[in-house]
Each structure stands twice: as structure tokens, then as C-alpha cells.
Amino acid sequence: MDEPASPCPSCRRRLNARITVTWCFEKRLDGEDLPVDNRPGRYHVHPMTLSRDERERIAVILAEIACEAGEVLRAYHGGDCPHVIKPDGSPASLADHASESLILAGLAKHWPGIPVVAEETAHDRRPADLFFLVDPLDGTKDFLAGNADYSVNIGLIEGDRPVAAALAAPGLRRVWSAGVEAFEAPIAAGRPGSPRPISVRERPKDGLVALVSRRHGDVETEACLVGLAVGHRQTTSSALKFCLIASGEADIYVRCGPTMEWDTAAGDHVLTTAGGCVLVSSGERITYGHHALYYRNGPFAALGQPSYAGSLSLPARQRTARPGPDLAAST
Numbered sequence: 001m002d003e004p005a006s007p008c009p010s011c012r013r014r015l016n017a018r019i020t021v022t023w024c025f026e027k028r029l030d031g032e033d034l035p036v037d038n039r040p041g042r043y044h045v046h047p048m049t050l051s052r053d054e055r056e057r058i059a060v061i062l063a064e065i066a067c068e069a070g071e072v073l074r075a076y077h078g079g080d081c082p083h084v085i086k087p088d089g090s091p092a093s094l095a096d097h098a099s100e101s102l103i104l105a106g107l108a109k110h111w112p113g114i115p116v117v118a119e120e121t122a123h124d125r126r127p128a129d130l131f132f133l134v135d136p137l138d139g140t141k142d143f144l145a146g147n148a149d150y151s152v153n154i155g156l157i158e159g160d161r162p163v164a165a166a167l168a169a170p171g172l173r174r175v176w177s178a179g180v181e182a183f184e185a186p187i188a189a190g191r192p193g194s195p196r197p198i199s200v201r202e203r204p205k206d207g208l209v210a211l212v213s214r215r216h217g218d219v220e221t222e223a224c225l226v227g228l229a230v231g232h233r234q235t236t237s238s239a240l241k242f243c244l245i246a247s248g249e250a251d252i253y254v255r256c257g258p259t260m261e262w263d264t265a266a267g268d269h270v271l272t273t274a275g276g277c278v279l280v281s282s283g284e285r286i287t288y289g290h291h292a293l294y295y296r297n298g299p300f301a302a303l304g305q306p307s308y309a310g311s312l313s314l315p316a317r318q319r320t321a322r323p324g325p326d327l328a329a330s331t
Helices: 009-013 052-076 094-110 140-144 219-226 240-246 261-273 306-311
Strands: 083-085 091-093 116-118 130-138 151-158 161-169 174-178 182-188 208-212 230-235 252-255 277-280 300-303
Touching (some): 052 151, 091 094, 116 261, 130 261, 161 240, 174 240, 174 261, 182 240, 240 300, 277 306, 300 306
Parallel strands (some): 116 130, 208 252
Antiparallel strands (some): 151 161, 252 300
16 A cells, blocks of 8 residues: 555545545545545545544444454354464464454454454554454353353544544443443344443452453562452453443453553443542553554553543553654554
């Protein structure tokens, strides 16, 4: 693809037409065709901010795509799903790839010009001002072991923060979505059912419920939890933890071990929109699009109430960076 050029006159005339993508293409968010009079193969960049209505519409479509991908995963769940071990030691299964193929096709159908960074086949792609982060099967080890708490994560990032997202838990028949508001719906016949609004809960009198990973416990995470008034620990896999906090079923999830941006973006947005937050060691919100850092996250805490941060001390950790000129923009 050619290097981006300055906006052409036709782009300037269409800036108020709610063009769907950072790269100026022929589709609006609502799918209506727009005339394209610039040269074939040329792309133009212009700033944009999605409206509230656009974010809500996107979230609805993402929930539908996530549920469809969930049906693909359910077809493999509980059987002998072929898989390989990747260099980082994590498994990649036939189910991961089948789910990702469906998601990529769905995103391309609705938003053909928005780039997608996806775990299995597009994990090294550079982000844009507007891009998707996709994990087609979060919790692959538990999925292969027959456990039900795996998820499909799709988040739309504008700048360095999510603006729309969906997370489906096919094994639990639940799906969460968020544009400007956060919702949960049952999954029925592979589609989202009637949504209900969700919000985080107040601090419970009998102590916080901390969600802990079935497979990724570490000393640093344990040290962080000691400083909190935890009354109960609940083992849960995948990014489902973010959504259980968003739905008021738990209060905190701390992760000091390695994760990737596609693991967290969708759940982060659902939780944040429901009234919680996801913070890093600096006390700021987690950000996305760090290609120079291989899309790796540092330690973070997902909190039902921002006030919990006062009792939390996350370790600061420098992440491995790629050699190259884009490091400064991603640190």
C-alpha cells in the first residue's frame, strides 16, 4: 500500500460524512457507499472521532461477530482439537484459526479499511489511528482441557484506547458489549439475546472478590493482593474476568505476568464503560497500539471501583522493545 498522503479535496469535502476509517475508503460506518474520485491505490489520512451512536452500532455488530465465532469454537470444544505449541509456549489450535478467519471476514465485510491486529495471523501488523485488536480464543489451554470459561475478544481502538468492544463466552452462553454503555446478553442460537445494562458494584461489606487465573499465578500478583481487603478468591480463566467485574459479580483482577493487548482491550472497555477501570503501575489507564513493544502489556489491575487503587502497588517493569524508530511513540 502507498504511503499516506495529505487529505485530498474530495476527502475534505467528505469529512462530515462520518467516513468509517482512518484510511479514507468508500464506505461509511452505516455501510452507505461514498463516491471515490482519488487515484486507485492512494489513501488519505484525516483525523476523526467516532460519535456516540456510531460506537453503539459498532458494539452491536461486534457482539454478533463474537457470537458467530463462538459457535465455531463450540464445534471444537470437548473434542481432540489439533494444536501446536508456539515459540512463547502457548498453544494455537485449529479452533483459534477457524475463529479468527470468521472474525477477520466479518470485520472486513463491515469495515474494509480498518486494519486488524489479531493474535494468530496478524499479530505483527502495525496499528493505525483506528484499528481492531482480536483474540479469537482467549484461554486456549483451558479450552483444550474442556473448561467452559474461554472467550472471544474484539476491541476497536481509537488512538490508544478502546471505543467499542465485544466479548463472548460461548461456553457460558453469555456475551458482553460496550460502545458508550455496557451491556450483557444471553447467547441464543449463536446470536446475542436481549441486552441488559450492567454496572460495577459498590465495595462489598464482607470483603472484595478477587478473580485469579487458573494457570498464571505469580509471586508479584500475590504480593499485590495481600494489600487489599480480599474476602474471597475465585478462579476464572480468560478475559472473562473483566466482564464478571463489570457485571458486579467480582471486584478486582490483578495480573503481573505477561499478557498481550488483544487479551485485554475488549474486556477493558466493557469494564471501563461499566464504571470500573484498568490501571498500570503508574496509576494511569492501560493503553494500546504499542507495536514497538510487540503489543505486550505490563502489570495491570482491573478494578470495580477506582478507589481500590489506593491500596494497590503494581510492580514497574520495562518491556522488551523492537529495534527501530517507532520505539519513542510506543513507550
